[in-house]
Amino acid sequence: MVAERVKGLKYAIRDVVLPAKKLEAKGHEIIKLNIGDPDQYDFDTPQHIKQAACDAIMGGKNYYGDSQGDAPILGSIRAWDKRVNGSEADDYCITQGASEGVEFSFSALVEPGAEALVPGPNYPQYMSVPRLCDGVPVEYACAEGDGWQPDVDDVRKKISGKTRVMVVINPNNPTGAVYSKKMLQSLIDVAGEHSLPLVSDEIYNLMTFQESVSLSSLVKDTPVITLNGISKNYLSPGWRIGSMAFRNCPEIFEACLALGRNRLCVNEPCAWGFKAALDGPQAHIEETKKKLIERRDFVVKRFGEMGVHCVEPKAAFYAFPRIDTGDDKQWVLDLLHQEHVLVVHGSGFGEYGKGHFRLVFLPPIEVLSEALDRIERFVKNK
Ligand SMILES: Cc1ncc(COP(=O)(O)O)c(C=O)c1O
Numbered sequence: 001m002v003a004e005r006v007k008g009l010k011y012a013i014r015d016v017v018l019p020a021k022k023l024e025a026k027g028h029e030i031i032k033l034n035i036g037d038p039d040q041y042d043f044d045t046p047q048h049i050k051q052a053a054c055d056a057i058m059g060g061k062n063y064y065g066d067s068q069g070d071a072p073i074l075g076s077i078r079a080w081d082k083r084v085n086g087s088e089a090d091d092y093c094i095t096q097g098a099s100e101g102v103e104f105s106f107s108a109l110v111e112p113g114a115e116a117l118v119p120g121p122n123y124p125q126y127m128s129v130p131r132l133c134d135g136v137p138v139e140y141a142c143a144e145g146d147g148w149q150p151d152v153d154d155v156r157k158k159i160s161g162k163t164r165v166m167v168v169i170n171p172n173n174p175t176g177a178v179y180s181k182k183m184l185q186s187l188i189d190v191a192g193e194h195s196l197p198l199v200s201d202e203i204y205n206l207m208t209f210q211e212s213v214s215l216s217s218l219v220k221d222t223p224v225i226t227l228n229g230i231s232k233n234y235l236s237p238g239w240r241i242g243s244m245a246f247r248n249c250p251e252i253f254e255a256c257l258a259l260g261r262n263r264l265c266v267n268e269p270c271a272w273g274f275k276a277a278l279d280g281p282q283a284h285i286e287e288t289k290k291k292l293i294e295r296r297d298f299v300v301k302r303f304g305e306m307g308v309h310c311v312e313p314k315a316a317f318y319a320f321p322r323i324d325t326g327d328d329k330q331w332v333l334d335l336l337h338q339e340h341v342l343v344v345h346g347s348g349f350g351e352y353g354k355g356h357f358r359l360v361f362l363p364p365i366e367v368l369s370e371a372l373d374r375i376e377r378f379v380k381n382k
Pocket of ligand 1: 036096097098099100123169172173201203228229230231237240241242
């Protein structure tokens with residue numbers, strides 16, 4: 001009954017919640033460090049953004065919006081891109097989260113049997129969506145020994161006659177890596193040599209603890225689609241609003257517009273909230289980063305003290321420590337059952353994630369401290 005392409009569909013970050021729910025049903029309290037949702041912890045959507053969405057509802061903006069995005073909202077996305085990224089794309093459209101941008105990009109580019117070059121480790125959608133398009137995700141290595149930077153030689157090796165698109169996730173989930181200008185330039189050069197369009201996922205671009213640049217600001221004539229959204233930078237993941245910026249790829253843009261028309265529009269009131277987020281005060285960004293840096297430092301120090309190797313994340317809110325096991329999923333399940341701490345197995349982020357786990361360091365230090373005490377006890381008893 002069920003189509004082959006859907007069988008075995010996985011999303012590790014939420015799949016691990018199922019066994020956790022069973023434990024909760026038995027009365028156990030679980031410390032959940034699996035999902036990158038700041039609003040589940042002590043972060044909240046800034047007031048002026050909430051107000052703008054409420055005003056949109058009360059002001060009657062409850063109609064179907066334009067499929068591409070209403071003109072004033074697109075204007076704010078363009079102005080923000082110019083101001084924040086130093087980049088101006090040819091065209092923009094609004095999406096239901098960056099997730100829909102991923103779906104649109106691959107739907108537009110991946111023919112059955114075609115290959116999508118994606119970073120390893122990667123955010124799980126980058127493995128599942130190419131497969132849903134009957135294509136094949138091919139992972140290029142990001143080297144842990146090099147702070148999880150892409151291995152450009154491996155990128156070259158993985159390109160074949162079937163490759164149709166190359167994905168860069170910068171800043172990166174799950175590793176927290178930020179790529180240098182030089183690295184981005186090398187990736188652009190490789191894409192250019194093979195006439196490959198780039199998809200640059202920059203959903204964490206304001207949650208960085210060191211300098212970072214937008215890939216799009218560096219390209220001359222290489223086609224690039226940049227994905228972003230309200231979820232992380234503006235602490236509103238439940239709103240499901242994102243954006244796509246298109247440079248040097250008018251045909252892909254037209255294809256994405258057609259896909260957009262097929263799903264009518266995004267959540268219209270929240271789209272107006274997105275406009276307020278882009279135009280309005282940005283004070284929450286420094287406040288959020290201050291908390292994140294403190295929490296990142298605490299987590300990295302604790303892993304160091306317990307002898308667990310963990311590359312220091314330079315952005316976002318994920319640590320990706322290495323564990324000494326052949327079966328990281330079982331390790332994560334054992335940790336859950338024995339210590340009631342929920343993290344995500346590294347293999348859920350692709351082949352290169354194996355032997356690791358991803359921990360979200362969004363909670364306050366007291367919660368992280370308790371979780372890390374439990375992880376330390378678990379590691380010592382192994
Ligand atoms: C790298 C990356 N891309 C895309 C997404 C999806 O973001 P959105 O909430 O905008 O759909 C996430 C969410 O965690 C992510 O980490």
